[in-house]
Every structure is written in structure tokens, then in C-alpha cells.
Amino acid sequence: VHLVESGGGLVQAGGSLRLSCAASGSTFAINAMGWYRQAPGKQRELVAGITSAGGSTNYADSVKGRFTISRDNAKNTMYLQMNSLKPEDTAVYYCKAERFGSSWPSWGQGTQVTVSS
Numbered sequence: 001v002h003l004v005e006s007g008g009g010l011v012q013a014g015g016s017l018r019l020s021c022a023a024s025g026s027t028f029a030i031n032a033m034g035w036y037r038q039a040p041g042k043q044r045e046l047v048a049g050i051t052s053a054g055g056s057t058n059y060a061d062s063v064k065g066r067f068t069i070s071r072d073n074a075k076n077t078m079y080l081q082m083n084s085l086k087p088e089d090t091a092v093y094y095c096k097a098e099r100f101g102s103s104w105p106s107w108g109q110g111t112q113v114t115v116s117s
Contacts, residue, residue: 001025001106003095008111011085015115019080021095021108027076031098035069035080037091037113044094048080062088085115 007019023030034049048059048069057069066085071078078095092110099106 001027001030001097001099003097003106003108005093005095005108005111008093008113010114010116013085013087013115013117015085016083017085017113019093019111021078023076023097029099031100033071033078034096036094036096039091087115087117089113090115
């Protein structure tokens with residue numbers, strides 16, 4: 001499974017961005033998916049996760065009420081709508097896909113999100 005993120009950029013605090021993660025390859029094998037982020041000097045952390053059919057989601061406490069994760073399996077694409085962005089949301093955002101029958105998830109290359117104060 002090959003994942004490509006897009007939609008990152010520079011935005012002022014309080015603004016919004018929508019990230020996309022397009023999957024290709026063995027997309028039939030994709031199970032749960034998630035968005036992670038990594039800020040300079042910090043560990044990569046889970047931002048939001050979504051189950052295979054999109055029926056269940058979970059969020060980091062720091063983004064609850066501001067970010068919304070979704071997926072369109074017909075388009076093999078996952079999204080992260082980010083509202084009310086804060087400077088502390090600045091990071092490289094990665095998408096991750098768990099695969100049925102595999103212990104090795106797939107990762108995208110990341111997209112930079114920078115929030116200015």
C-alpha cells in the first residue's frame with residue numbers, strides 16, 4: 001500500500017486546513033487508518049484514528065473538538081479537517097494504514113503544517 005499526503009501548508013492561528021491521504025496499491029488490504037504528527041525534537045504522536053468502515057474514531061485530547069478525521073473508501077482517501085489551528089499544531093503530519101494480515105503498517109512521506117501566531 002502506497003500512501004501520499006497532501007494539503008499541508010502555512011496558515012495563521014485560528015485558520016483551517018484539510019489534509020488528504022490517498023492510498024494506492026493493495027487498498028483492499030487496508031484496515032484502520034490514522035493521522036500522526038511529529039514536531040521538531042519531539043516524538044511522533046497519534047492525532048486521530050479511524051476504523052476500516054469509518055464507524056469509529058478517536059482523537060488526541062489536544063485536538064478534540066477542532067480536528068475531524070474521515071475516510072472515503074470508494075476513493076481510497078482519508079482526510080483530516082483541522083480547524084482553529086494553533087501554533088502548537090505545527091508539525092509534519094503523516095498518515096498510517098494498518099493492513100489486514102500484516103504486522104507492518106504503511107506510512108506516507110508526510111506533509112508539513114505550519115501555524116503562525
